[in-house]
Amino acid sequence: MVETSHPRVRFAPSPTGYLHLGSARTGLYNFIFARQHEGTFVLRIEDTDLSRSTDQAIVQILASMKEMGLQWDEGPGVPGPHGPYRQTERDSIYHEHVARLLETGHLYPCFCTAEELEAERTAAQADGRDSVYSGKCRALAAEEVQRRQTAGEPYTLRVRVPEGRTVFHDILRGDVAFENDTIGDFIVQRSDGTVTYNLAVVVDDVTMEITHVIRGDDHISNTPKQVVIYEALGAGVPEFLHMPLLFGTDRKKLSKRHGATKLEQLTAEGFLVDVVRNYLCFLSAEFDESMITWTLDDLVRSFDVTKLGTSPSIFDPEKLRWMNGRYVRAMTDEWLGGRLVEYLTRVGFYGDPVGVGELAAQGSQVLAAVVEDAESERLPPTVPDEEHEALTREIAPLVHEKVEVLADFIPMAGWFFRPLEFTPEALERLQATAGAAATLATAAAGLRDLPEWDVPAIETLVRELPPTLELKPKAVFAALRLGMSGQTVTPGLFESLWVLGRDQAVARLEQAAARLV
Ligand code: GLU
Secondary structure, X not given: OOOOOXXXXXXXXXXXXXXXXXXXXXXXXXXXXXXXXXXXXXXXXOOOOOOOOOHHHHXXXXXXXXXXXXXXXXXXXXXXXXXXXXXXXXXXXXXXXXXXXXXXXXXXXXXXXXXXXXXXXXXXXXXXXXXXXXXXXXXOOHHHHHHHXXXXXXXXXXXXXXXXXXXXXXXXXXXXXXXHHHOXXXXXXXXXOOEOHHHHHHHHHHHOOOOEEEEEHHHHHHHHHHHHHHHHHOOOOOEEEEEOOEEOOOOOEXXXXXXXXXHHHHHHHOOOHHHHHHHHHHOOOOOOHHHHHXXXXXXXXXXXXXXXXXXXXXXXXXXXXXHHHHHHHHOOHHHHHHHXXXXXXXXXXXXXXXHHHXXXXXXXXXXXXXXXXXXXXXXXXXXXXXXXXXXXXXXXXXXXXXXXXXXXXXXXXXXXXXXXXXXXXXXXXHHHOOOHHHHHHHHXXXXXXXXXXXXXXXXXXXXXXXXXHOOOHHHHHHHHHHHHHOXXXXXXXXXXXXXXXXXXXXXXXXXXXXXXX
């Protein structure tokens, strides 16, 4: 592991939407690194893009961070000595630094108009040169600057980038060098007086005493500009760790096209936050199955952020689903019961088992999309009543081996919560099942009179039916499964009948028999 003591790291999301999985991973790695080295984890909100930043997005980002267990040591809601932690509240700090850079001659005013700059770009392109600013305003005489400023001509402030090369150290890549003539004198303050991202981020990192910048490798091209600013400010340059971005299985940058790309979406499908968190770590590293159930503390103890590879990390929802199933299987029935109650409450299942069942039948992603819409309108989820909650907990052991994401519960076991109703396919199957009417009637009568209501007694009774009725066991099981649930796939037959309870089980089989006459 990298030798370092008490580092200060920061996670700096731009609140332009929910926390994207790639950003969640950046937050996670910063957190792990800070905890591993007894450092400080700063959360900074980069909300300078006023047209795209929203307060709602900030609330959601903070909630997702907390859900993943990534508590920050300084940041929104956690005052610290380096605040404020929201860029829109730090304007005066940026301008103090701009003034200092102007005084020390590292910046100069540039009066070039948009048209002039466009013409420069076009000319560069025509000559096949890289398009960097020509430096036209670099050497304007002080009097001319004064005169044009007094006349009210708009100007930007640019950095006087020195000659030579700029080198920074990246923990994953070693030294990374850029020729300064490919950087060009870049803008740090726009003509409306606002500062640019590169200036704000460096001033923040300097004043917040950040020692390690861990962020996505889409920022590598910004880094030389930022290093030039650090040097102009006479500040120490931090260590960088640019993490590989997340790609979809088609090797394109992860985006909405790939399905769920945000934590809320995944949890609305019934992925577990712990699994998503572990997957985000392991998708760039070797792992064995025992690591699927790691806690955040385990990650802090053993996951080495500095050993990542630099090739893109492929996010595979199928793999995540598999991991989720493994995780569920490693937990107890009681645990699963509790998670299911929370999940079914969140998706509004108890208030509308039929409607939510129809959505879930179209796939967990369809259900998740509807749930998310409802949540963004802040519709309250329905609360489970004691009966529904108890029923869910009783069913949990029956589905434990089959559930991958929690939404899988609904097509498997949603029928327990609604009156008997057949899918057309199931009714057809029942009608085509040999001896179905006799099976249902005999089983209903037998169950009604069963002395003990327990699984072994139910099993004995059902297993006696095929010889008694001279039917194949397969036909008897199919008729009962279809008859109790109205569908073709259910948890184990005996256990399901038992969970239904004697009255429900008998009533359902009788209702099903009535559909056959
Ligand atoms: N706000 C930037 C982003 O969300 C991060 C900037 C940085 O980490 O330096 O991409």
